[in-house]
Amino acid sequence: MSTAVATKGLEGIVATSSSICWIDGDAGVLSYRGIDIHQLAKHSTFEETTYLLWFGKLPNAAELAAFTAELSAARTISPKVIDLLRSVPTDATPMQVLRTATSLLSIYDADEADSSHDANVRKSYRLTAQIAMIVALFDRIRKGKPVVEADPTLTHAGNFLWMLNGEKPSETATRALDIALILHADHELNASTFAARVIAATLADIHSAVTGAIGALKGPLHGGANEATMRLLYAIDKAGADPVEYVKQMFAEKKKISGFGHRVYHTEDPRATHLRRMSEELGKAAGNTKWFDLSQKIEAFVKQEKKLNANVDFYSASTYTTLGIDIDLFTPIFAVSRISGWAAHVIEQHDDNRLIRPRAEYVGPAYPTPYTRIGQR
Numbered sequence: 187m188s189t190a191v192a193t194k195g196l197e198g199i200v201a202t203s204s205s206i207c208w209i210d211g212d213a214g215v216l217s218y219r220g221i222d223i224h225q226l227a228k229h230s231t232f233e234e235t236t237y238l239l240w241f242g243k244l245p246n247a248a249e250l251a252a253f254t255a256e257l258s259a260a261r262t263i264s265p266k267v268i269d270l271l272r273s274v275p276t277d278a279t280p281m282q283v284l285r286t287a288t289s290l291l292s293i294y295d296a297d298e299a300d301s302s303h304d305a306n307v308r309k310s311y312r313l314t315a316q317i318a319m320i321v322a323l324f325d326r327i328r329k330g331k332p333v334v335e336a337d338p339t340l341t342h343a344g345n346f347l348w349m350l351n352g353e354k355p356s357e358t359a360t361r362a363l364d365i366a367l368i369l370h371a372d373h374e375l376n377a378s379t380f381a382a383r384v385i386a387a388t389l390a391d392i393h394s395a396v397t398g399a400i401g402a403l404k405g406p407l408h409g410g411a412n413e414a415t416m417r418l419l420y421a422i423d424k425a426g427a428d429p430v431e432y433v434k435q436m437f438a439e440k441k442k443i444s445g446f447g448h449r450v451y452h453t454e455d456p457r458a459t460h461l462r463r464m465s466e467e468l469g470k471a472a473g474n475t476k477w478f479d480l481s482q483k484i485e486a487f488v489k490q491e492k493k494l495n496a497n498v499d500f501y502s503a504s505t506y507t508t509l510g511i512d513i514d515l516f517t518p519i520f521a522v523s524r525i526s527g528w529a530a531h532v533i534e535q536h537d538d539n540r541l542i543r544p545r546a547e548y549v550g551p552a553y554p555t556p557y558t559r560i561g562q563r
Contacts, residue, residue: 192547197449201542202383206239206530207374214453218372219243227460232342232367232523233257239372239530240310254341260315261336261345264294267316268323268333276328280321280518281409285400287320288313292393301391301536309392310529317396317525318342321518322349343367346522351510358471359509362464366505369457369498370520372527374450378402378409382528386535387542395532400521409517411499412506414444416513419480419503429483437491445500446488454495461501468508477504 193199208217216223219238226235237245237253245253267290274283292298295312297305323333326349334349343364347355355363373379382399386392403409422432433443448455462482469475481504485496506516 195449201375201380201544202535204374204531204534205242206527206534207372209374209450211448211450211452214451214456216373216456223369223456224459226368227365230368232364232371232526235368235371236314236526239526240307240533256311257315257342258336258338258345260311261319261338263316263319263323264291266294267291267320271320271324271327274324278328280324280514281400281404281521283324284317284320284518284521285397285404287324288317288400289393289397291316292391295393298391298393301389303533303537306392306529306533306536310525310533313392313396313529314342314525318346318522319349321515321522322346325350325512325515326352347509350515358468362468362505362509365460365464366502366519367523367526369460370502370523372524372530376408377405378524379528379531383531383535384542386532387539389536389539392529392532396525396528399524399528403517403521403524409520411444411497412503412516412520413513415500415503416507416516418444418484419477419507420513422480423476429480430487433484433487434491443484443488445503446492446494446496448495448497451495451497455497457498458496458501461498461505462496465501465504465508468505472508474508477507480504 206219208220209215218226218235219242221238221244226238230238233254234245234250236257237250267287270287270290271283274286291313295309297309319336326333331352334352337345337348340348340354341360341364344355344360347359347363375383378399381402382395385395385398406414422429425432436443462485465478465481466475469478481501485500488494489496503516506519507513511519
């Protein structure tokens, strides 16, 4: 029997080597390819950040223009996939639909059988474009609205808002979503990225790996936390309650407050720093800071009472709501961003692959336990 000691949830276990993302949880540092997330959120775009994740360096002007053109050209989708979006029940959740449609995409991908480096990059362009399209298209279809064609003149963030709402987004809204996509683009070996790498390590195709990642993201302990945060804000607002008293009662009932604490960070999640500011700025621009004000009061109380910091999910909830995005689209929008990181990790895994096959600490009956015939049991 193995004498190895298991770590629950693999906490603290280093499972692979990667050059994509570095986190210092004690210092509150998140970096992509060594570049601090604060610098990227301030100066970069989602397109430039995705190039950085996939190719390991910031692009020059010509490289960025070529990348943007390639991503724009990839905004096409098989009519068969759109038929699927039209055929599912309108009460299906967007994450259910995204998971199923992403799997279907592979059947109509010209590079489906090719998992070489170059083919993986080509498929990454398409997946990044198509996942955003699926989320926007299904939302319009389920609401009985006509689908909106992609606009090649818009950025990735701007085009998503355009296809979702059917009207050209403001520069403020576009930049706010662009920053949110940058902040969510990668986060080392989180549950969905690890799932993608485990699947890719079997030499399965990138569509299979991303479908598995979406399945992991769907769980409430991963991608669904910002949805739970917004439902809490809605409940407080509907009850007309004092947010501090409401949360205090939840603590008395041993209920969890979503959007606080993080397995990795022991200080403030650096992504929350930007989303807090964005929530406030968007609220002011919209002439309604209600959701930001509620969030701020809850954050101050939880930090005082439980010494817990807000994480990326807490202020992304009020940010997306102020952008007019429905609550059940929060997690799909996470995928719209995280596909850039998932793709980078699958490419890296396939480029230097070894099957991921950990061991388990056995805690069952002692060996050898004798077999007892059925008549003697």
